[in-house]
Amino acid sequence: MSKANWYVVHTYSGYENKVKTNIEKTIENRKLQDQIEEVQVPIQDVVEVKNGAKKSTSKKMFPGYVLIKMVMNDDTWYVVRNTRGVTGFVGPGSKPVPLSDEEVIALGIVGNAKVDVDFNEGDTVIVTSGVWENTIGMVKRIDNHKQVVIINVDMFGRETPVEISFTDVKKMD
Numbered sequence: 337m338s339k340a341n342w343y344v345v346h347t348y349s350g351y352e353n354k355v356k357t358n359i360e361k362t363i364e365n366r367k368l369q370d371q372i373e374e375v376q377v378p379i380q381d382v383v384e385v386k387n388g389a390k391k392s393t394s395k396k397m398f399p400g401y402v403l404i405k406m407v408m409n410d411d412t413w414y415v416v417r418n419t420r421g422v423t424g425f426v427g428p429g430s431k432p433v434p435l436s437d438e439e440v441i442a443l444g445i446v447g448n449a450k451v452d453v454d455f456n457e458g459d460t461v462i463v464t465s466g467v468w469e470n471t472i473g474m475v476k477r478i479d480n481h482k483q484v485v486i487i488n489v490d491m492f493g494r495e496t497p498v499e500i501s502f503t504d505v506k507k508m509d
Contacts, residue, residue: 341409341434344426349400351421352377374405455507
């Protein structure tokens with residue numbers, strides 16, 4: 337069996353959760369659990385202020401899209417493509433393109449993009465790219481789910497926590 341990858345499926349707007357539910361039912365009915373591993377509608381918590389009152393709500397990060405971790409073959413393509421509410425896979429023509437590991441990390445999906453780090457809380461690290469490049473800081477917290485490390489940096493004479501991707505830091509020797 338080949339390796340499962342993350343794919344993006346375009347749906348009718350507002351049908352994301354219905355598509356997710358329908359694909360999960362089909363997976364169960366056709367016993368495709370080993371080929372279609374996960375179906376996600378990425379959401380984020382947002383705090384809205386209306387009439388002076390704060391209200392926390394969940395919003396879809398990508399309205400009209402569903403993420404699916406699957407092994408691409410004729411059967412899985414057919415099942416997903418012919419689910420009610422699905423308009424197609426994201427990619428040129430009818431050829432689905434899997435997300436790269438970097439894209440998966442950026443989206444906050446742990447999936448198949450596990451990153452092993454060689455540093456621990458309390459270690460000193462240097463930022464290797466991005467806005468904080470060449471900044472040295474001490475690791476305060478490691479968030480494996482989001483694939484980020486929180487480091488304390490010196491800003492204006494104060495210790496300030498900054499969130500940096502695992503791929504943008506390395507341990508100081």
